[in-house]
Amino acid sequence: MMAQSHSFSFVYLEDLQAKIVGIPYKNNELSMFVLLPNDVDGLEKIIDKITPEKLMEWTNPGQMETRNVSLHLPRLEVQDSYDLEAVLMALGLGNAFSEQDAHCSGMDPHSKLQAQRFLHRCFLEVTEDGTEAAEATSMTFTVSSDSGYEYVHCNHPFLFFIRHNESKNILFFGRFSSP
Known part of the structure; x- marks a missing residue:
């Protein structure tokens, strides 16, 4: 697991019992979002309620708050x-x-x-050095104290997507099933 405690965009979805954290890239043109259900088997329970329109609504800057987040995210590589x-x-x-x-x-x-x-053909890799997709971008992770932070520990199935912030277009969308 990669870990970072930092200020991120965050929203808790009470009706879904899930949280979304937005991780901006250095240039702020792109962000990676992680939708993590509270329960280990929670993704199966909510997957049918997730639509592109709902994703846009939930990740709208007016909906998300800047919060201190302790994020634990597995290194991942997806290709298909x-x-x-x-x-x-x-x-x-x-x-x-x-x-x-x-x-x-x-x-x-x-x-x-x-x-x-x-x-x-698509390829996505998320490591401590950043995220590599169609072009290289950067997301740096470090370990620090997490007191007073929202806890987002991605140790069970979650969804992730990379969005172009200005246009709100989702460039990559995936499901991570076995962290």
Whole structure:
């Protein structure tokens, strides 16, 4: 576990029996949020109540308070890949995969290019040195005294997401099941 006692954005969600802590990066353009249920099996009980709209509401600066937080967070690495062909076809981009209908003359006017596969691969690593995702950012952890702090010990399943603060867009979203 990495540990840090510091002033962070914090909200306690009484109805969900969970807390959210917001961890800003050095440039304050991005923040990582951790949603930790109180109970060890609490995530399963609340997962259906979590929507993108609720996440935006709960992490709104007017909703969260700056609090002293004692945060214990596991080092984590998440990576996965997704075949997006079905998603793109559902969005109306199926022609790109059709030999007859693909129109890629902007890339090569003399060949009959068509998309064969469209994969998305994501990688996220959180360590003491910071968070590495599509580009390197920084989040430094140190150990210090935690008296008078909200206690956020991520020793059971939790959700995390990285948000671009100005646009409120969620860039990465994940579930950590086995800290």
